[in-house]
Amino acid sequence: MTVLIDKDTKFHSVALHLVLVLLLGLLVPITAGMIITLEHEQLKLEDELSEFHSETLKTLVESTEDAMLSFSPEGVRNIVGTLLKDKRIVSIEVFSEIFDLYLLRVSKETPDSQFDSFSMRETVVKDGEVLGYVLVEVDNGWIIPRVDEARNHIILLFSSMFFGALLLVVPAIYFKILKPLRRLAQQADILSKGELGVACVWQGQDELSMLGKTLDGMRSKLNENFNVMKEMAVTDELTGLPNRHGFAEDIKKNMDLSRRYKRPLSIAIFDLDYFKAINDTYGHGVGDDVLKEFARLVCSRIRNTDLFARIGGEEFVMVMPETPIEAATTLVNEIREVVSSQPFAHGEKVTTSIGLTSYTGVEELDELLEAADKGLYQAKRNGRDQVVVQS
């Protein structure tokens, strides 16, 4: 039983372990993938912004060079006006060094709306002369809502991946591993309780099914062996009659019935006369043949309800339910006469001495057998080949 409980615990821990491994195996790479993708997305956006920043600066430098030289704010204004429409640009300064004047200086920043901005400045030089500089500030905050949006998408994507994987893997694990494991455990449990008769059918070719099949094969083999052994335990191998074990159970049942319903029950003990001499003279083979023939002879004479068993070397017992002592006496006498009237395998006649007694409802089996034995002893003493009733 202890072993069984151990198995049970182990089984649960396997399920738990599988769930943990599954969660870990899915969560860790998915989380890692999510983080990497997010980082990548953020870097991409940052790159995009910084590229935009330098592009803007380049455009401005190129387009304001002439305006710086000739001092024409109008031209700059048009370009900057277009550029400023972009949400990313916070401020632009175009300063003409030559004229010591801003061609344009504009910022979207006010004391109440500040930006987390990053500025780049480039000096405009033409033919070795510093014309001025261009400064562009871009809003770093621009990427925040975009990163948020990207994060939402990524989280959605990865969670659907995770749950999708769970949806596939969990049933697979349940049906392919956990359920067969539980069945195997049940099967083992039944086996361990000794219920060898309960069959367990396995279909499929996977390892667990094969294991289950093997287990069931083992069970059926064990069952066969056990049945054979059980048979051997209650049967006399030589004569095919019940032996002392096999007979004890039946006789007890008959005694119980007799006592309960106040019905007569008689018991007789048979002993072959001079059997030792047969053995000594003709060998054990012949002795065995004699015993077999004797058993067959008696069996052919008794009624279906009577019990006949071999309880010793040449000693047999016979139980006759529903038979008063008188009828029993007649019956066993008939048998004795049949036995002694014909020759056996070795060509000689064999006689038998019989002790007979009846059950009164109070004796134990031992006492009953003892009484019959006493009758048998008396019959031997009286010269054999006779029936002695012992009350």
Place this chain on the structure above:
Amino acid sequence: MVLMRNFCVLIVFLIVCFAQVVCAHADNFKPVVIYQGNIENNSFNVSIHEGVKRFSGRTGLNCTEVVSGLEPEQYYRSVKKYADGGYSPVFLLYGNQFDNLVDFVRDYPGTRFIVLDTVYDEPNMYSFVLAEHEGSFLAGALAAMSSKSKTIGFVSVADIPFIRRFWCGYVQGAKYIDPQITVLEGFIGSYTGSWFDGNATSALANGMMDMGADVIYQAAGGAGAAVLEAVADRSKLGIGVDVNQNGLYPGSVLTSMVKRTDKTVFAALMLAKRGIWRDNYKRLGLEQDAVGLVFDENNKSLVSRKMRARIERIRKDIVLGIISVHDFTEDLKCFDRADR
């Protein structure tokens, strides 16, 4: 041989002549700036003088500075003298200071004239215009924010389109903040020495304060300081012009609408020096910091952070074109934003 030599001489002569014609403007950098009245007492002149000084300091080149009398006739004579003397460019600081300016300029096609604040369509006249209406818009907005009586005033000298630009920008700014606000206006008129007649302007300002005005913007040149004084005397607020006048009567000057004429003159001289005469018209406004309001220690107590932020936002909106300030000189009409 002789013929050949003569021919060569002729060719060389022609080449020299042609080259001279081509390079005439570029080589002939002999600028003159002609002031009217004196320099020291006129904030406008002071500002110009600053620009000239900075140009000389930077480039090491000389720029002749001349002071003429207040009479238009005197000014005209000075200009004629230097134009005849081969000076170019000639800075006409006041634009419309004498009659028949355009005819005069046409008489000197080889001379370049640089005028401030006025635009003429003449090939040898170059106009530098400051967007005073934009700066005045901010002044009007701040005045409207500060006014408790919801009546503000504007004092100037000559009722000419150039001054009306200030007034118009001021009204637009005030109405932008408070469409219901009353803007009083007054001009003392144009006469000799009127730009320095502080008595007349202060009387006008007092009259406005009697009518309930509590913020008065003056665009009155040399006669403007008197307005600020009159306002300070009655614990009202004034708004300076041209240069930073916040410190004249600390606590009583709300702000100053500065015109960086110095920057304009510097840029004009620099363009002339470099021989760049591509456009006849250059405009400098809020986006160049050429006009604007001054916030310093002297008016710190008068302008809250919130007001300042609002002014900044309006400035930005004007620069970005979200608010467009109408320029009176374009059509001699003043659009009132609230009425549009």
